[in-house]
Amino acid sequence: GRHLKGEPSGCGLLFILNFVSFSSGFCWANSVERKIYIPLNKTAPCVRLLNATHQIGCQSSMSGDTGVIHVVEKEQDLKWVLTDGPHPPYMVLLEGELFTRELMLQLKGSSRISGLAVAISKPSPAQGFSPGLKCPNDGFGVYSNNYGPQYAHCNWTVWNPLGNGLAYEDFNFPIFLLEDANETQVIKQCYQDHNLPQNGSVPEYPLCAMQLFAHMHAVTNTVTCMRRSSLQTAFSLNPEEVCDALSDYNVWSTLKPINTSSKIDPMDEVIIVATRIDSHSFFWNVAPGAESAVASFVTHLAAAEALHKVPDVQKLPRNIMFTFFQGETFDYIGSSRMVYDMQMDKFPIRLDNIHSFLELSQVALRNSSVLWVHTDPVSRRNESIQPQVMKLSLLHRGQSESLCLQSQPLPPSSFQRFLRAKQIPGVVLADHRTSFQNRYYQSMYDTAENILMKYPEGLSPEETLDYVTDTAKSLAEVATVVARALYQLAGGTGNTSAIQADPRMVSRMLYGFLIKTNNSWFQSIIKQDLKGLLGDELPQHYIAVTTLVNTTQLVQYVLANLTGTVVNFTKEECLNPEKTPNPEKEMYVYTWVQGSRDPNSTSRVPFCVQSTVHLTKAASPAFELKQWGSTEYSTWTESRWKDIRARIFLVASKELEIITLVVGIAILILSLLATYFINAKAHVLFSSPGDGGAVAY
Amino acid sequence: MTAAVFIGCSFIAFGPALALCVCTIAAEPLRLLFLIAGGFFWLVSLLLSSLVWFIAVQIGGSNNASVKKNLLIFGVMVSVLLQEVFRFAYYKLLKKANKGLMTISQEETLPISVRQLSYVSGLGFGIMSGVFSLVNILTDSWGPGTVGIYGDSPQYFLSSAFMTLAIVLLHIFWGIVFFDACEKKKWWALALVILSHLLVSGVTFQNPQYEGSLVPSYIIMMLMATWAFFTAGGSLRNLKLCLMCRDKDFLLANQRPR
Secondary structure (H helix, E strand, O other): OOOOOOOOOHHHHHHHHHHHHHHHHHHOOOHHHHHHOEEEOOEEEOOOEEOOOOEEEOOOOOOOEEEEEEEEOOOOHHHHHHHHOOOOOEEEEEEHHHOOHHHHHHHHOOOOEEEEEEEOOOOOOOOOOEOOOOOOOOOOOOOOOOOOOOOHHHOOOOOOOOEOOHHHOEOOOOEEEEOOHHHHHHHHHHHHHHOOOOOOOOOOOOEEEEEEEEEEOOOOOHHHHHHHHHHHHHHOOOOOOOEEEOEEEEEEEEOOOOOOOOOOOOOOOEEEEEEEOOOOOOOOOOOOOHHHHHHHHHHHHHHHHHHHHOOOHHHOOOEEEEEEEOOOOOOOHHHHHHHHHHHOOOOOOOHHHEEEEEEEOOOOOOHHHOOEEEOOHHHHOOOOHHHHHHHHHHOOEOOEOOOOOOOOOOOOOOHHHHHHHOOOOEEEEEOOOOOOOOOOOOOOOOOOOOOOOOOOOOOOHHHHHHOOOHHHHHHHHHHHHHHHHHHHHOOOOOOOOOOOOOHHHHHHHHHHHHOOOOOHHHHHHOEOOOHHHOOOOOOOOOOOOOOOOHHHHHHHHHHHHHHOEEEOOOHHHHHOHHHOOOHHHHHOEEEEEOOOEOOOOOOEOOEEEEEOEEEEEEEOHHHHOOOOOOOOOOOOEEEOEEEEEEEEEEEOOHHHHHHHHHHHHHHHHHHHHHHHHHHHOHHHHOOOOOOOOOOOO | OHHHHHHHHHHHHHHHHHHHHHHHHOOOHHHHHHHHHHHHHHHHHHHHHHHHHHHHHHHHOOOOHHHHHHHHHHHHHHHHHHHHHHHHHHHHHHHHHHHHHHHHHOOOOOOOOHHHHHHHHHHHHHHHHHHHHHHHHHHHHOOOOEOOOOOOOOOHHHHHHHHHHHHHHHHHHHHHHHHHHHHOOOHHHHHHHHHHHHHHHHHHHHOOOHHHHHHHHHHHHHHHHHHHHHHOOOOHHHHHHHHOOOHHHHHHHOOOOO
């Protein structure tokens, strides 16, 4: 008969069907995947940050780093990982107590490590832990070889003696933080079941392994990554940027309202009060910052509230500007930008308008209620500055000690950036005389426990919100002192004993910014459509690269609530104030907040708040000027990444895999031979006696 | 368990099917057509049986593990019966198609014999069944992990691959016996085929005791292989002739002028 030569494409089609099914299988976790992997959900990665000259942080391979788990609970366990263990590379599970610089440098040098998981230590390590530098923000403050060289590079006082600089090292393996003790226990159980050497013998396959995905796209330094990103945006249809500058917004408000669309009168004097609102730690978006940031800005907010309650405050000769700087942890991003804007005339207030400067540094851990006043010895030699500073310090006499030593330099503070531009009289208030009292500066342990916030057992969330802790009382005292000093500095002549900060308000703010943002008070002071702002997990205060992080927005709303007034506007008038002409409207900002819930009903009673709270961009001038290698301004950027996750599973031995492969190939070859043989002899094999030779095959 | 296991398991499960395709199907366009159509018929039967199972689960409704298992057994039985129903339907369709092809091609003999059709349809069913059994498992075998962290047997991939191999070959043998039984109206043979299919599917509920499921399946496969061999016209005599390389003498002896 006729035979048509067909193309052997049908079998190809079947294997294409295979691949289609494969690709659909990759899209979601099916039941087989759930048999193999245990995902670790409550983890925080260490990511790569870059500045003008270096890259810091961690990096993993493109498709994750896998390693056999080894639990290191004491120093001797490290020997197995570094030299003895027979199945390198290892993925080390480290107890938080052992997370020190010496151990990390040992791991950094080894090629037998494919990654590290740190289990957070509860309670915090007793000897203190700070991954920040010993000399924070060195080189970006005011002290340099030209200005007070004996104070530069912490030659005089080492501010953070416990700082081991780990956060500023560059690691080539991924490091994750295990935040949940239950997950850590699951990993340890898997290790005990499979990886422990039995009676001195080598542990056998299958072994428990962990895979960490944290591939970072940026390399080398900010100059390189910004150059690559700008090339991508300029020439590519689908730009793949590799890094983003750390930026956000500063929050500021004035005691007497000013017209922000024009500059204020050159004769007007303004006193600037400043705090920072951000912190950092070794891991990404883990920055509780209780002592380093939160306590300071909460005190600042309480002082602002106390001042606004004074009846004759609008008639004070000098204005007061309450400023909350974002990004100070990363070489003074917020304050350097504000100084730049003031110098470039882009800000309503000029440097010449500044009468004096008061900064609240870390104030929560006061020893026997003593508050130290730090000044800059170099600028005080200037005849015009010295009396102002003395006045500022004297205002605190009676409530605190005054540090009038001629030679102690300023601690790391936003005031230093202002001094770099112009010599202004100013002081920095702190709870430490020389080095920090904070033993967990810029670490994951700088939490509510660090500032000794203690709540009694068995309180409901509402009761906890309103409970006044001792820490709150102590911070309220500081706020009172600051408010009274500011009143007198601004030229107030009345009795200051009525100026009191409210400890209950301080306690509520501490609860909201350190324990749970999703509480009833915060819910009542935010706008209606911002439901995602309040969460149930612990609040973190990292500047991040997305604009307007939760902290900035919450500080904005709290400041508006504490210093603003409720006005009787409708929703339309409040949201569109320009529609109703009124010269006063230009000086204020109107916010429509959702209000508190009626106790009897489930609906809220919204209202309009009139305040002078503004946001101003806090992005380093280096990125505006495109000077990515600048040593004058902060150049910190954060790398981009696609996938960050962690999981554990069992791995089989290489021998078993090779055996499977060999068996498969053998079966294939065997079946090819058998089929060929049967096909060739088919006319013989399958002919029955009656057919003879005339079989139509 | 990485690429080695992925390739190994794919070859174990689909090696014979690939070999059969390459050597016997690829060169003949008609066989290819009927192979793909057979695969499609199996897919439709799977669709209907999954619909039945889905409705049963919605009606059954509870989260009880034993109820779920019973529903699964019910689903598997329905699926087996539906597959055999569709095999019968395919047989009927092929008979009609063959008649039609004969009128078009103006030849006197059937372009493809029923025996070849049975083999090709069985292979189509088998490949599609194997693909749907194993593809999900193969995608996960590519990753670095192996089954076992929750206490399951680490031989999961290998035993799945071997089970799929058995199923693929069994479908070929079932196809051959089934079509022959339909041709010759041997209803007892039909019943036996359905019974053995139910038995093999039922025995998989022994997993994860893989000895309990793999050994009976392979025994049944061997038995079906011999039955299909004899049904397809083989005999011990022919086998002996082939193996002892006396086939050429046989052909010469049976040579008839064409």
